[in-house]
Amino acid sequence: MNVSGHAAIVTGGASGMGAETAHALAVAGAKVTILDVNKEALDEVAKEIGGLAVECDVSSSESAQAAVAAARNAHGAARVLVNCAGIAPAKRIVGRDGPMPLEDFKKVIDVNLIGSFNVLRLVAADLYAEEPLDDVGERGVIVNTASVAAFEGQVGQAAYTASKGGLVALTIQAARDLSGKGIRVVTIAPGFIATPMLLGMPEETLFKIRRLPFAVPLTWDGNSSLAFLAPRGIRPVVGRVEH
Numbered sequence: 001m002n003v004s005g006h007a008a009i010v011t012g013g014a015s016g017m018g019a020e021t022a023h024a025l026a027v028a029g030a031k032v033t034i035l036d037v038n039k040e041a042l043d044e045v046a047k048e049i050g051g052l053a054v055e056c057d058v059s060s061s062e063s064a065q066a067a068v069a070a071a072r073n074a075h076g077a078a079r080v081l082v083n084c085a086g087i088a089p090a091k092r093i094v095g096r097d098g099p100m101p102l103e104d105f106k107k108v109i110d111v112n113l114i115g116s117f118n119v120l121r122l123v124a125a126d127l128y129a130e131e132p133l134d135d136v137g138e139r140g141v142i143v144n145t146a147s148v149a150a151f152e153g154q155v156g157q158a159a160y161t162a163s164k165g166g167l168v169a170l171t172i173q174a175a176r177d178l179s180g181k182g183i184r185v186v187t188i189a190p191g192f193i194a195t196p197m198l199l200g201m202p203e204e205t206l207f208k209i210r211r212l213p214f215a216v217p218l219t220w221d222g223n224s225s226l227a228f229l230a231p232r233g234i235r236p237v238v239g240r241v242e243h
């Protein structure tokens with residue numbers, strides 16, 4: 001899809017991969033709305049890219065509905081959604097203080113899995129009311145952000161890994177539900193990238209990461225998410241998880 005002139009929403013757009021993706025979309029000519037809980041950083045990124053900042057907790061139905069409506073009012077229905085909002089607090093299943101509090105597990109599922117689904121369902125509903133953009137019938141693209149953790153696990157990341165595994169499973173299901181309406185759903189599963197999320201990990205984890213036999217990229221190239229927007233080969237990518 002050529003995003004130029006089309007509306008796009010990026011969750012978690014105030015930082016790291018979301019901010020870089022928002023930049024890349026703006027450079028490609030999209031009308032970008034970024035959603036995040038971090039109001040200050042959100043406003044800064046929106047100013048840089050000439051986009052719209054909407055404070056939003058993706059895990060809340062009301063907050064996401066209001067944010068998607070604000071984006072629609074400003075730019076029209078989003079043809080592109082990139083779900084980047086996420087959290088990764090480290091905690092072992094059984095730690096020094098006993099079993100991991102259930103609320104801690106739920107919080108991560110709420111933001112990473114339910115939050116992504118929350119915005120996905122709202123953007124998809126808006127797209128149902130839009131005309132296709134081309135003769136193939138494409139109405140829009142939704143890109144979720146899982147993680148290599150969904151396939152490999154990570155010590156102290158049970159909730160995070162489960163949330164990302166849920167996103168991987170959701171990808172093919174959402175593609176099956178929505179592809180009939182010309183909405184592609186795909187997911188990326190990146191390895192380590194030195195964003196504020198990664199750098200906020202405990203020193204013990206960072207120590208292990210620094211010893212990995214490959215370099216951790218210092219920045220995220222937002223174009224990596226955008227690669228999904230263009231059809232590859234004869235058929236566009238649908239329902240796939242790219243590592």
Ligand code: NAD
Pocket residue numbers: 011012013014015016017018035036037038056057058059083084085086087088111115145146147148189190191192193194195196197198
């Ligand atoms: P980051 O911490 O830099 O950015 C995440 C953003 O999400 C932050 O701005 C944060 O405020 C926002 N956020 C958190 N909770 C929110 C909520 N409830 N509602 C709205 N926004 C919320 O992290 P990042 O590294 O850029 O991560 C982006 C995505 O990539 C995440 O889903 C993460 O799990 C995934 N990922 C990161 C790595 C990595 O190594 N950095 C690897 C694989 C996958």
